[in-house]
Amino acid sequence: MGEFLLFAINFLSGLFIFCIGVGVLVVIYMYIADIRQHKHAIRHNYPVIGRFRYLFEKQGEFFRQYFFAMDREEMPFNRAERSWVYKAAKNVDRTLAFGSTRSLEPAGTIMFMNCAFPTLEEDAVAPAPITIGPNCRLPYTTSSIFNISGMSYGAISKPAVQALSHGAKIAGCWMNTGEGGLSPYHLEGGADIVFQIGTAKYGVRNTEGRLSKEKLEEVAAHPQVKMFEIKISQGAKPGKGGILPGEKVTAEIAKIRGIQEGQDSISPNGHTDIRNVGDLLDMIDFIRQTTGKPVGFKTVIGSLNWFDELLDEIKHRGKACAPDFITIDSADGGTGAAPQPLMDYVGLPLKESLPLVVARLEKHQLKDQIKVIASGKLITPSKVAWAIALGADFIVSARGHMFALGCIQALQCNKNTCPTGITTHNQRLQQGLNVADKTRRVANYNKYIHYGLGVIAHSCGVTNARLLNKSHIRVVTESGLSIALDKLYENHQ
Numbered sequence: 001m002g003e004f005l006l007f008a009i010n011f012l013s014g015l016f017i018f019c020i021g022v023g024v025l026v027v028i029y030m031y032i033a034d035i036r037q038h039k040h041a042i043r044h045n046y047p048v049i050g051r052f053r054y055l056f057e058k059q060g061e062f063f064r065q066y067f068f069a070m071d072r073e074e075m076p077f078n079r080a081e082r083s084w085v086y087k088a089a090k091n092v093d094r095t096l097a098f099g100s101t102r103s104l105e106p107a108g109t110i111m112f113m114n115c116a117f118p119t120l121e122e123d124a125v126a127p128a129p130i131t132i133g134p135n136c137r138l139p140y141t142t143s144s145i146f147n148i149s150g151m152s153y154g155a156i157s158k159p160a161v162q163a164l165s166h167g168a169k170i171a172g173c174w175m176n177t178g179e180g181g182l183s184p185y186h187l188e189g190g191a192d193i194v195f196q197i198g199t200a201k202y203g204v205r206n207t208e209g210r211l212s213k214e215k216l217e218e219v220a221a222h223p224q225v226k227m228f229e230i231k232i233s234q235g236a237k238p239g240k241g242g243i244l245p246g247e248k249v250t251a252e253i254a255k256i257r258g259i260q261e262g263q264d265s266i267s268p269n270g271h272t273d274i275r276n277v278g279d280l281l282d283m284i285d286f287i288r289q290t291t292g293k294p295v296g297f298k299t300v301i302g303s304l305n306w307f308d309e310l311l312d313e314i315k316h317r318g319k320a321c322a323p324d325f326i327t328i329d330s331a332d333g334g335t336g337a338a339p340q341p342l343m344d345y346v347g348l349p350l351k352e353s354l355p356l357v358v359a360r361l362e363k364h365q366l367k368d369q370i371k372v373i374a375s376g377k378l379i380t381p382s383k384v385a386w387a388i389a390l391g392a393d394f395i396v397s398a399r400g401h402m403f404a405l406g407c408i409q410a411l412q413c414n415k416n417t418c419p420t421g422i423t424t425h426n427q428r429l430q431q432g433l434n435v436a437d438k439t440r441r442v443a444n445y446n447k448y449i450h451y452g453l454g455v456i457a458h459s460c461g462v463t464n465a466r467l468l469n470k471s472h473i474r475v476v477t478e479s480g481l482s483i484a485l486d487k488l489y490e491n492h493q
Contacts, residue, residue: 076332077379082403084380088448089404089441108351109476110386115461124458127466130393132227132371133294133324140226140294142192144173145465146384146449148442149375149396150196150231150298152180154244154253154265155413159433160405160422165189166435167404167442176396177203179231179267180244181256182219189439193224196298197287198231200267202257211273211283213290220291228287229327230280232271232299233347247416248425277310281321288324296325296373301353302346304360311364322370327396328353330376350376350387358391367391379403381452388453389468389485404445405438 027048034047043050080101087094103109129143148168153161155178168175168191176194177186181203186193197204197211204215219225244253244265254261274280280297288295301307314322331347348356354374361367374392378384379400387395399407406420418424421433453465460472474482 076377077399077403077409081380082409085400085403085445089445091440091444091448094448107476107478107480110382111474111476111482112382112385112456112460113472113474114459118461119458119463123463124454125463127464130371132296133288135320136288136294136324137292138226140192142172142174142226144171144446144450145388145394145453146446147173147394147396148175148401149398150176150178150194150229151398151402152178152196152202152244153183153185153256154180154248156402156423157418157421157425157430157433158185159430159435159438160402161185162188162435163405163433163438164401164442165191166439167401167446168192170439170443171446173446174226176229180253181258182222182225183252183256187222187224190224192226193222194227194229195219195225196229196231198267199269199271200257200259200265202259202265202267205258211286216287216290220293225293227294227296227324228291229325230271230274230283230287230295230297232274232280232297233329245414245416250425277306277313280310281313281317281323284323285321294324296323296327296371298327298329298373298375300329300331300347301357302348304356307357307360311360311366314366315364319366319369322366324369325371325373325393326357327373327375328357328392330374332377350374350378354387354390354392362391381449381456384449385453385456385465385468386473388465389470389473400449401442401445404441406433406441 030051031047034043034050038044084094127143127145129141131139131141133139148164151160151164161183162185164175165186166189169189174192174194175186177183177196179196179198179200179202182193182195195203201209201211204212204219206212206215216228220228246262246264249257249259249262249265251261257265259265271279271283274283284295284297328350330350330353332349347353354372358367358372361370361372371393372391373394373396374387374390375396375398377399378387378395379397384395402422403409405422407422408420410419412418413423416424416426418429421430424430450465457463457465457468460468462468462472470486471484473485475485476482
């Protein structure tokens with residue numbers, strides 16, 4: 001026993017000395033490498049020690065997220081918002097104790113006006129179904145208010161698409177394909193599908209990259225595909241096409257999109273065949289006639305001149321040429337990859353663009369015909385209820401459903417290193433994303449969004465969420481006092 005103990009002590013001592021020796025050699029190597037390089041001034045001037053700057057910078061996001069940021073501070077989604085989604089998705093207690101951590105003092109804070117006589121349970125009713133494109137050969141009718149926004153197969157992984165597809169079917173909501181084409185995984189769960197046509201026409205393009213009538217007919221032949229959405233622009237990157245790094249372009253994704261495997265998939269800035277409002281209406285009519293299904297477009301609102309021209313052109317041509325829906329994306333919308341100048345400074349946020357668009361549609365008596373879909377950071381019942389009150393008919397969210405899948409806001413969507421397996425094609429990382437479990441979470445999240453909508457609506461004294469309007473909301477102004485939402489937007493048209 002004594003000999004074994006002596007051997008163990010000698011072995012561990014030797015191992016320790018070896019590790020120390022290796023560590024010294026590594027430090028010497030880093031010192032020489034740092035002093036000889038001239039690319040990074042910090043590393044050259046402060047060899048070895050200067051490397052810690054890059055380590056701390058890289059780890060800063062992690063420490064801010066978990067240790068330093070308060071519940072309501074973090075961006076783009078704070079911990080309180082994410083926590084609600086996680087709890088809803090897991091179907092655990094969503095109630096809080098003691099008091100809210102949300103400050104009611106900052107300008108722009110939204111407050112719903114409760115009624116002294118709230119709606120009783122026996123008086124509450126489910127929101128009535130809404131038909132999109134009633135004049136189409138195959139109109140689409142749905143009761144779902146909250147739906148899954150565009151996330152293409154490629155930007156997100158196979159198990160993520162599968163879980164969203166199955167979850168959407170259980171929830172009774174629709175799922176948007178994103179601009180990457182229609183994959184078998186979108187169809188797998190049996191959910192209603194909105195096929196998005198991006199600037200590169202992925203999934204419906206011919207060999208020259210132009211829109212193919214034959215490919216459109218093939219996609220429309222799927223009964224699950226209910227509508228077509230032309231993506232004009234996206235909130236996080238208006239004026240920039242989709243960006244999918246080559247390492248994410250697998251053989252399967254390349255085949256679905258009609259592009260080369262392993263090469264960066266970068267869509268054009270805009271549609272080469274849509275250069276004005278007339279072209280847009282022509283394209284809508286072509287797709288609608290080809291497929292027989294409702295057609296609309298998605299855009300982030302900036303300049304309103306073109307939108308006014310669009311409404312004038314619809315008036316000139318007749319209401320039959322109007323799009324069946326418009327999806328308004330917010331300037332603070334999300335994406336897998338985008339240039340920071342576009343993400344930070346271009347486009348209008350939804351709180352400004354949504355009422356502007358709704359007011360114009362009402363002025364031209366088109367609001368009943370053209371349904372409005374709102375998108376952009378609407379991941380909790382209060383945000384969804386706010387958009388409904390401003391005139392939206394439907395809400396779509398990508399990042400809310402990503403949180404339901406388990407997203408931890410690691411901010412690695414533009415890489416192939418997503419730790420939760422949602423936005424990576426690394427099969428080892430995907431193993432942590434259990435499709436059956438995440439399916440239930442997606443369905444739960446959608447369920448409790450609608451439940452929360454009802455709670456807010458009943459507190460305001462209406463029988464269902466679709467009856468919420470501007471009179472039910474007040475907004476805090478710079479003076480610190482609140483003003484009715486309809487008064488706030490009185491001169492904002």
